[in-house]
Amino acid sequence: MLVEKITSRQNPLVKRFRRVRNGGEYHLVMVEGVRLLEEALSAGRHFESVAFTSDLDSTDRGLALKNDLRNVACRGAYVSQHVMEAIADTEHPQGIVALISRPYLELAALFTPSPRMLVVADALQDPGNLGTIIRTAEAAGANGLITTRGTVDPFNGKALRASMGSAFRLPIATDARRSEVWAQCHDHGMKIVVAHPPSRRIDKKTVESRPYSSVDWTVPMAIVVGSEAHGIASDALAEADLLVHIPMSGTVESLNVSTAASILLYEAARQRQFRFEQNLAEEARQT
Numbered sequence: 001m002l003v004e005k006i007t008s009r010q011n012p013l014v015k016r017f018r019r020v021r022n023g024g025e026y027h028l029v030m031v032e033g034v035r036l037l038e039e040a041l042s043a044g045r046h047f048e049s050v051a052f053t054s055d056l057d058s059t060d061r062g063l064a065l066k067n068d069l070r071n072v073a074c075r076g077a078y079v080s081q082h083v084m085e086a087i088a089d090t091e092h093p094q095g096i097v098a099l100i101s102r103p104y105l106e107l108a109a110l111f112t113p114s115p116r117m118l119v120v121a122d123a124l125q126d127p128g129n130l131g132t133i134i135r136t137a138e139a140a141g142a143n144g145l146i147t148t149r150g151t152v153d154p155f156n157g158k159a160l161r162a163s164m165g166s167a168f169r170l171p172i173a174t175d176a177r178r179s180e181v182w183a184q185c186h187d188h189g190m191k192i193v194v195a196h197p198p199s200r201r202i203d204k205k206t207v208e209s210r211p212y213s214s215v216d217w218t219v220p221m222a223i224v225v226g227s228e229a230h231g232i233a234s235d236a237l238a239e240a241d242l243l244v245h246i247p248m249s250g251t252v253e254s255l256n257v258s259t260a261a262s263i264l265l266y267e268a269a270r271q272r273q274f275r276f277e278q279n280l281a282e283e284a285r286q287t
Contacts, residue, residue: 001050001069003076009086013077017051017087020099021157029102029155033094034065039165041065046101047074053084055095062095074098089157102155107146107173107180114188115143116220117268120181122236123150123227124257130154131162132258133225134170140265141276144171146222148178181222182239191221194232194240195260197253209243217268225261 006014021030028048031040034056040047050069056062069076084093110118119137124130130152137145147154154160154167154174185192196209224240226232237243246255246263255263269276 001072001074001076003078006051006077006079006083009083011083013049013051013075014079014083014087017049017097017099021087021089023153023156027102028099029160030089030097030157031100031160032089032097032157033161034059034062034096036160036165037065037069037096037098039168040098040100041068041072043165043168045103045168047072047098048101049075049077049099050096051077051079051084051087051098052096053079053081053093055081055093058095065096103168103172105144105171105173107176107184110144110146110171110173111184111188114220115190117142117265118185118190118222119145119261119265120148120222120224121145121151121154122148122178122224122233123230124225125152126228126257127152127154127156127159128162129228129256129258131159131164131167133261134159134163134172135166136258136262136265138166138170140262140269141272141274142170142223142265144173146176146181147172147174148181149175151175178233178235182236185222189220191219191241192224192236192239193221193242193244193264194224194236195226195264196232196237196240196243196245198245209245211247212244212264212267215242215244215267217264217271221268223261223264223268225257225264228257 017030019025020028031037056066087097119142121130121133134145134154154172160167198209224236246260
């Protein structure tokens, strides 16, 4: 990494960081903070540019990251605190940001080979919720995640921070058409399981759902969670093989979507005896 010194907010590289931060160059994402850059490096992501301040030298972890980045073939910039504040997306920057290539995966690639468990985020709008779902999906052993059109970008700053690096590791296909997702699920023998409240009127008919704990989660399935404000789209309900809900006491109508997704994912993991893909692969190598 070749390093230059930048003190002006009008520098072209500074402007480019801001442009990427604001979504102006879709093939790149801006990553901020020591933890996320460590995760991006560990995941083998391609770095284009890095900007850092003297704050990075204040911790052993920051110094170690800076040393690791010396071996990365990318543009580097030592910037003033004034410049970093213009670049960063957070209120209290940690002293380092980077531009990396956006992870990209075709929808069909998620189904090759046929997966055992996928998560479909359908029209979610809150990046914190989506990032938390991505993190939980990885932890619970999901094979990947799909976002449908109209869903917030899983690689924007808030979603990346909420995922705590999982977005760099979990296979994610974005901006998919619902019809293509349902077709892939049907073609690969995956049940479409939709989180939906019990006994709700939809299109002049009552739609029933089952308590999540009464469902067999060991079969291949795609777990669909819907918009925080509007729930699941009608075409998703029409394609669902199974509707499930989480029983609640009192007058509480619903749970936060990331909380609900976590409950469903970990019920699936429990029923599968927490035999995650990496554990199965290790068992196969040992035998």
